[in-house]
Amino acid sequence: MYEALYPQLTGTHFTVLSDHAPLQYWKTQRDLSKRQIRWLDFLSNFDFDIKYILRIINRAVDAPSCYPHAQVELNALAITTHELSDEVIEEIRKSYPDDSFFKPIIKDPEHYQHFSIREGLIYLCDSRLYVANSKSTREMLLRQHHDNENHFGNVKVYGSLSSKYFWPDLSKDIRKYITSCMQCRRNKPSNQSPAGLLHPLPIPEERFSDIVMDFVSSLPKSNGFDSILVIMDRLTNYVLIELTYKTATALDMVHLVYRTWCWRFGLP
Numbered sequence: 001m002y003e004a005l006y007p008q009l010t011g012t013h014f015t016v017l018s019d020h021a022p023l024q025y026w027k028t029q030r031d032l033s034k035r036q037i038r039w040l041d042f043l044s045n046f047d048f049d050i051k052y053i054l055r056i057i058n059r060a061v062d063a064p065s066c067y068p069h070a071q072v073e074l075n076a077l078a079i080t081t082h083e084l085s086d087e088v089i090e091e092i093r094k095s096y097p098d099d100s101f102f103k104p105i106i107k108d109p110e111h112y113q114h115f116s117i118r119e120g121l122i123y124l125c126d127s128r129l130y131v132a133n134s135k136s137t138r139e140m141l142l143r144q145h146h147d148n149e150n151h152f153g154n155v156k157v158y159g160s161l162s163s164k165y166f167w168p169d170l171s172k173d174i175r176k177y178i179t180s181c182m183q184c185r186r187n188k189p190s191n192q193s194p195a196g197l198l199h200p201l202p203i204p205e206e207r208f209s210d211i212v213m214d215f216v217s218s219l220p221k222s223n224g225f226d227s228i229l230v231i232m233d234r235l236t237n238y239v240l241i242e243l244t245y246k247t248a249t250a251l252d253m254v255h256l257v258y259r260t261w262c263w264r265f266g267l268p
């Protein structure tokens with residue numbers, strides 16, 4: 001396409017409208033594939049900016065742009081004045097009479113001076129289009145303004161959507177949509193502080209010089225005992241298990257350890 005328009009495009013500054021969002025950063029991208037380098041070499045003959053537009057606006061290239069080899073060429077230079085596809089507009093128009101919010105406006109527009117009706121579509125005085133209660137249309141708009149725009153957060157999506165469209169509970173719907181977006185959930189950064197480095201205990205140099213103890217309590221009673229004390233030598237992993245009580249005090253434990261471990265292996 002560029003080759004065909006070479007004479008017209010040379011020496012003029014022009015803007016390329018594309019619905020492929022990453023293309024707008026293409027000229028400043030650091031790592032380019034071989035194919036992109038070849039294109040960059042060719043396109044450096046022209047003076048142009050790439051501007052991103054929504055896919056729904058870029059209707060003229062929808063079908064051919066699906067063909068991967070033609071994507072770079074055909075996404076370019078497609079300029080259309082349509083905001084939404086005819087099917088979507090028709091769907092919005094048809095759903096007004098069934099919508100409890102818009103129904104009275106359609107019936108008696110004289111009463112609602114803040115609204116204007118043009119070609120069966122309801123606009124606010126600031127030209128925002130009112131989108132009736134059609135789940136598929138609203139979801140499509142949310143997808144376009146969130147998924148296709150780098151998964152921006154609530155504020156940015158609201159800013160971009162509410163500049164052109166309106167429906168009751170718009171911000172609530174945006175919040176709900178973004179909360180349920182799987183990609184956002186996967187990429188959400190963790191709030192936990194980063195885990196520190198592990199500091200393992202030093203390896204003991206002698207047998208029975210370093211021990212660890214653990215209690216296992218609230219066991220079924222056996223001969224009056226309901227807990228056990230596990231003592232282990234850290235170097236040899238020698239284990240001693242002694243019966244005890246859940247209610248044993250610190251002094252009881254000292255006696256127990258002294259009686260069972262220390263008299264045999266000495267003080268750790």
Ligand SMILES: [Zn+2]
Binds near residue numbers: 181
């Ligand atoms: Zn998302």
